[in-house]
Amino acid sequence: MAQVQHKRLGDVLLGAGLITEDQLGAALAKQKQTKARLGEVLIDERVITEAEVIEALQMQLGIEFVDLSQIHIDPELSRVVSKNVARQYDVVPVRVTPEEIYLAMSDPLNFVAIEAVKTATRKRVIQMVATRDAIHRAITTLYGNEGAARAIEEMKRDVRPTGDVSAYSAENLDDDSDAQSAPTIRLVNSIIERAATERASDIHLEPREEEVFVRMRIDGVLRTILTVPKELQQSVIARFKIIGNMNTSERRVPQDGRSAVRIKKKDIDLRINTLPTIHGEKVVVRLLDKDENLLDPQGIGLTGDDLEKYRKLIGNNNGVVLIVGPTGSGKSSTMYTMIRDLNSESVNLITLEDPVEYHIDGINQVQINEKTGMTFASGLRA
Template sequence: MAYKRLGDLLIDAGLISNDQLDLALSHQKGSNRRLGEVLIDEGIITEAQLIEALQMQLGIEFIDLSQYDIDPEMSRVISKNVARTYSVVPVKATPEEVFLAMSDPLNFLAIEAVKTASRKRVVPMVATNDAIQRAIMTLYGNEGAARAIEEMKREVKTSDEATTFTSSTLGDDADAQSAPTVRLVNSIIERAATERASDIHLEPREADMHVRMRIDGIMRTILTVPKELQQSVIARLKIMGTMNTSERRIPQDGRANVRIKKQDIDLRISTLPTIHGETVVIRLLDKDEKLLEAEGIGLAGGDLEKYRTLINASNGMVLIVGPTGSGKSSTMYTMIRELNTDAVNLVTLEDPVEYNIDGVNQVQINEKVGMTFAEGLRAVLRQDPDIVAVGEIRDGETAEIAMRSAITGHLVLSTVHTYDAASTIDRLIDIGVEPYLIASGVRGIVSQRLVRCVCPHCREAYTPDEEDLAMLGLSPDPSIKFYRGTGCPMCFNTGYRGRTGVFEILMLDRDLRSRITGGATREALQDAIEATGKYQNMQHGLQRLVLGGTTTVEEARKTMTALE
């Protein structure tokens, strides 16, 4: 293979200009990132364009790892540490050669490292970075967990090592030297992060302990742990969360922070006694800044403009509404991150505090000692705040204090468990808030849901029928294409990978405020909302996502049915 710089190769392919290369190289300095990664992150090229250029210019074969079963014996060719350090995975091997899947086949340091480790000639193959990370986790993660379980079985009768570890960094060089309990727990957490799971469930059964993960909102069984090892694993997690390892009769809560692939992830750990032992649920909170950006949570077009208008106001209340699991907390933290500057005093009241954000005064609610949302809000208002974020409005007292704060010059953010804008106003009136306070205080209501995204690895286009088009308010048109996933190993054969938000944002105008003050019914408010002309309901957002190939018509139908 000819030794040619990636930048020159992409210029020859006509994908980038010299100016774009200079810009990318300036951003690359001091970042320890590969040039291809910088070009993709900056939006100069796509990963697909990079792969195509490498194929055409260098004659390197592309391999779709989602369609390829790697022999478990490949884990013996190179170590997990080498594979993860250089983002490579061995695909197949002969006595003289090892075929190596790489996202950057011009990474000659990686090629030399694998050549030294395997003592074979390296044949580079190009694959997507996501596919490589998934393959590494599948090839080495399952093997590592199985080996750790076997070692734990041998040691469980003579050792109680689960109570002696404090490491909170996963996947480093020391991991291989750690005790088997540590390696097993690390492997489970790392697998969850790779699969982008929101929660890990460790559930004791009569004969064993099941490890399940909530991936894209769906629970999936990942592995089982023998019954005799159950307590060691739970004890390790309790130590990570600084909980009492000897107390098994009452629920406990803890927090931990781990670093996986140079990314910090917060863990919220909860235990609950059951008849077969303690069940443990771990919530994973990724601190990736890109995930907590307006575009990252799915806002676009007119919704994005309305969002900007709401959070840039100097006063008033912005309510984020939706059922449990609709992404309200992510939207609120996105707002908090954007509003968090040295020019303002931003205070939050949360139960519990999920993300720790530097520069924000975050207050933990503790009702056992009288620190309720209402009492906390009263105290916060004496702290000269510019912006107040109230985790949830649960009662009339909190709602009324928050409304009066919004009227008197503060920007207030909060969430309410309702289904749409009109029912939010009804709910506030039901819990005792005067209509004139709602009309004066509320500036806008963000209603949202989460929908699953089509898996990019098995996505295909098809022509929808008239019923599907009508459901989205579209006229019959043979040129319209919808998209769906056929199912592949990358998405557990579901056709979906990842989730995004779909929104409807209501901006209160003079007419709506007047109707609220006058005591209009929910139906009258809904009619007035739809008559504003500026309001776009959730069907419009779902239509955009389906036509753009982001989600499927089945996901759209499910969301529309839930709104009825």
């Protein structure tokens, strides 16, 4: 594939008939004020969509679109393009040949970024286009283990046989204070932050005979993202138990805990469970994003015909709706979205939940507790 000629994005969009001269002029004026890229301004101002920009670049300039969620990027490529360059220019290397580097970019006409990568790699840059969100997730995946690896090496040098860790607060994972500098804390925080960034529903720490596997459930599929040496197992697990306000000295029975963390200005609830196994305690962390904007039809991915069917479904006056699917597939998010849409002063809504994951104003939410006799059956009879 040949390199793309120098051409401005505004001219491409004008040529595709997606914007007018007036809209371009207004966007350029806004760009001078915000210092943002032209494409970002047009998308943020809802003049065009990101999909329309990508299609125009494909049709007008022949730039290839790459779905980063469907390909595997060799971890060794993190050595080819530095994390700082990737983050500064919103780019991620996809593959390399002896003479070329294929570069996914949110703005493939950013020739400053192209020259920076060309200078750093001494390779010809072949532009590809990807969505901003996909690039951000790919950067997190490609470079996300760097901090974890450094923390693991520090923990190895300072490992304590008891597995004790300091009980620092984990309420704000954006905090850069000295309290967050302990390697165990940095490692656990990096795992939680990566899970939140990649929109994972669960984190699994699974002790094996010689190491601990860290896996995340993303789009319903568990993927291994890190392994932790066996000698660090107790420290890492103890840190998760501290976050969940559990008894760190009790390792013989299952425990449940909850916590809340703040990651990149977003509030995330954590449900933490431990289970003793023959190789040590297994830990499962469920992540619940408290952003209410996610609990709407668009937030759970309903568009077009599916959105129309959904509206018709919740408009029925009676009936039963069954929502089924594997772990992490969005069952709870779908139900809470329906509850929010049905919520009004003219109706009385009662939910029976175990556990209550989101608190919604105006809804009578009941927490099931079988030990006290508050079961699903008794709730339905009430």
